Amino acid sequence: MQGMSTCDEDGYVPPLAHSHRVPDAAACSSRPGVLLAAFPVPQGTAGAGVSASAPGGTPLLGSTTRHTGTGVEADITLWDGDRVNTIDIPGSGTAADMNAAGVVVGTKEDAENDIVSWVLDSAGFHLVPGKGQANAINSEGRIVGYPDGPTGSGPPVQVPVTWPSASAEPVDLPRPGDRVGEARDIADDGTIVGAVGPDAVLWRPDGTAHVLPRPADVPPEVELEAVRVNGPWVVGGGYGRPLLSNLDTGAVGPVPGLHTATDVNAAGWVVDQRGALVAGGSVVELPGFGDDHARYPRTVSADGRTIGGMAQFRGNPSPAPNAPCDRSAPEHRGLMPMNAG
Secondary structure: OOOOOOOOOOOOOOOOOOOOOOOOOHHHHOOOOOEOEOOOOOOOEEEEEEEEEOOOOOOEEEEEEEEOOOOEEEEEEEEEOOEEEEEOOOOOEEEEEEOOOOOEEEEEEOOOOOEEEEEEEOOEEEEOOOOOEEEEEOOOOOEEEEOEEOOOOOOOEEOOEEEOOOOOOOEEOOOHHHOOEEEEEEOOOOOEEEEEOOEEEEEOOOOOEEEOOOOOOOOOOOOOEEEEEEOOEEEEEEOOEEEEEEOOOOOEEEOOOOOOEEEEOOOOOEEEOOOEEEEOOEEEEOOOOOOOEEEEEEEEOOOOOOEEEEEEEOOEEEEOOEEOOOOOOHHHOOEOOOOOO
């Protein structure tokens, strides 16, 4: 029957990946099959967090921190199932995104304390040209983010840019109203989303910029942003009100039950940094280890089985991917390192 989907025998609601209909998560909300367990971390880890994932949801990408004789160092870290790998880069950096080929993009401070961006690929670690922050990379190796652009007088300002490749100079994106902004995400077809001035903005693959519609009850001075794009779906929002846009229909509306949306998959499943998953308008609170922590989901996989993020446990952050309604497949467990400091 059209418009319906049900849990399978393992309690999993498969997303309708080839449809703009969204599966109903309510069928799983009362089942005891949403799992959370402990993620492995390197010995001596002081804290950890997930910041992104490969497009399929795994591996998860983030960082682990460790105390040294002179301070705290952060290592780029990958989690794939029960395996954990750290990646040593010059200095201490932050990983922002990973594409399907495993190319990682991130940022670090240079010797002048300016933000620069880097790429880690099969050729090794190298900086991208210019200064500024890289936020995302697609399967073609295009990177988006922002540098601090020059001005005639006063301090530099943020402008949305794309690096056509890791070795190319950044190219400014059109800015509606010639205001400041940044590019936040890029799809494999070249669609880019971000913000310019108070508006959430979409850049089509042909380079044209379009202000995304805002709901009628959102005043024009309220700042909105688009943070993730996946298929026809764009998620973002502002002032504690997530918005979900459908690029095929032009529809835009709030995501009830959420506060700050962090990711969306191609089926329209949305996760919120306060620990919830929304599908088909139904809210599923993600599980935890008890009341002594807070959950911060960051990513949701294409099939909805893995949600990656971190939890605050007695004051220390740690990664916590969760697995909606999956009781039978151990490779889809939710995992979190226990940092009980």
